[in-house]
Amino acid sequence: xxxxxxxxxxxxxxxxxxxxxxxxxxxxxxxxxxxxxxxxxxxxxxxxxxxxxxxxxxxxxxxxxxxxxxxxxxxxxxxxxxxxxxxxxxxxxxxxxxxxxxxxxxxxxxxx
Amino acid sequence: xxxxxxxxxxxxxxxxxxxxxxxxxxxxxxxxxxxxxxxxxxxxxxxxxxxxxxxxxxxxxxxxxxxxxxxxxxxxxxxxxxxxxxxxxxxxxxxxxxxxxxxxxxxxxxxxxxxx
Numbered sequence: 001x002x003x004x005x006x007x008x009x010x011x012x013x014x015x016x017x018x019x020x021x022x023x024x025x026x027x028x029x030x031x032x033x034x035x036x037x038x039x040x041x042x043x044x045x046x047x048x049x050x051x052x053x054x055x056x057x058x059x060x061x062x063x064x065x066x067x068x069x070x071x072x073x074x075x076x077x078x079x080x081x082x083x084x085x086x087x088x089x090x091x092x093x094x095x096x097x098x099x100x101x102x103x104x105x106x107x108x109x110x111x112x
Numbered sequence: 113x114x115x116x117x118x119x120x121x122x123x124x125x126x127x128x129x130x131x132x133x134x135x136x137x138x139x140x141x142x143x144x145x146x147x148x149x150x151x152x153x154x155x156x157x158x159x160x161x162x163x164x165x166x167x168x169x170x171x172x173x174x175x176x177x178x179x180x181x182x183x184x185x186x187x188x189x190x191x192x193x194x195x196x197x198x199x200x201x202x203x204x205x206x207x208x209x210x211x212x213x214x215x216x217x218x219x220x221x222x223x224x225x226x227x228x
Contacts, residue, residue, distance in 0.1 A: 033216045042116075042203065043155075045216035088154065092213070099145070099168060100217070104154035 006089055006106040014111050019076040021106040023089030024069075030092045032065055033100060034074050037086045046074075046087075081112045114138075116220035118204050124226045125194055133189040133223045137206030144187050145207075145217065146179060150200045158202075161187065162209060194227045201225070 007022045023032070031050045035043040049056045049065045049072070056063045062075040076083055086107045090100040117136040125131050137144050146158040157171035161181045172178070176194075181187040191198055201224050205217035 031213055035216070035219075041201065042219040042221040043205075043217075045218065048214065048216050050213075090155075099157065099160050101157060102147070102155035 006087070006103045008106060009104070010107045010109075012109040012111065013079055015079060015081055017079055019079050019083070019108055019110070021074045021087050021108070023072045023074070023103055025072075025089075025091045025103075026070065027091075027093045029067070030094055032063075032072050033090045033092075034061075034063060034072075035088045035090060035102075037088065037105070043088065076108075079108075079110045081110050084108060084110045116204055116206050116218050118202075118220035118223050120223060121221060122224045122226075124228060127196060127227055128193055130190065130192045131194055131225065133191075133202050133204075133225070135187045135189070135204030135206075135220060137185065137187070137204070138218055139185075140208070141206035141218070142184070142209040143207045144181055145205045146187070146189050147203045147205065148200045149203060149222075155203065158189070191225075194225075196227045199225055199227045 005024050013019050029051050031048055033048045034046045036046055037043045047058045047061055047063050049063050051067055060077045065072045086105040088102050088105045090102045092100045116138055119134045123131055142163045144161045147155040148158055149155050159172055159179045160168040176192045179189045201222040203219055203222045205219045207217045
């Protein structure tokens with residue numbers, strides 16, 4: 001079963017705009033991670049936020065975490081065509097022993 | 113190696129045949145994970161190896177699926193008597209054990225399995 005659910009499932013924006021993707025999850029977590037997947041193959045780790053953190057930045061990426069609402073958002077600022085990919089959130093549940101559960105992903109298309 | 117290596121990258125097999133998928137993790141990574149991704153879907157957890165501990169097999173969908181990890185390094189996922197619903201991309205990832213809580217996982221490029 002999926003722990004995380006991303007919203008929206010698909011997003012299309014113009015280059016230069018910001019893209020926001022949301023993730024909701026069900027159980028208490030140790031951490032939440034975001035990954036990018038190009039062309040349906042290997043995933044690339046983008047950013048990890050711990051349950052005691054509220055916001056984290058990495059380059060053009062900003063992740064927020066609201067554990068009271070069991071939700072997270074990923075913001076990509078000043079999007080580029082190369083950001084076109086699927087984005088997945090993944091959660092490590094408390095007691096999960098480093099095993100993470102992935103959502104179904106948001107497919108982002110950035111139009112040049 | 114520099115990354116997680118999976119082989120073969122593509123495999124077409126006939127229904128009923130057995131297949132073996134291989135994963136070579138990053139040297140020194142104690143944790144190894146197998147996931148499956150069906151077309152347009154999220155990742156489904158299959159099995160998790162951590163050091164010398166007994167593997168977490170809770171995600172294996174049936175007894176036709178098995179996996180082993182020899183010498184704490186290379187892992188093989190075996191699917192016996194393949195069915196068409198086994199068609200998917202099989203992804204392997206590794207991590208520095210508890211380091212996954214800092215650095216996340218490193219994924220291989222996957223094996224695309226097609227059962228005809």
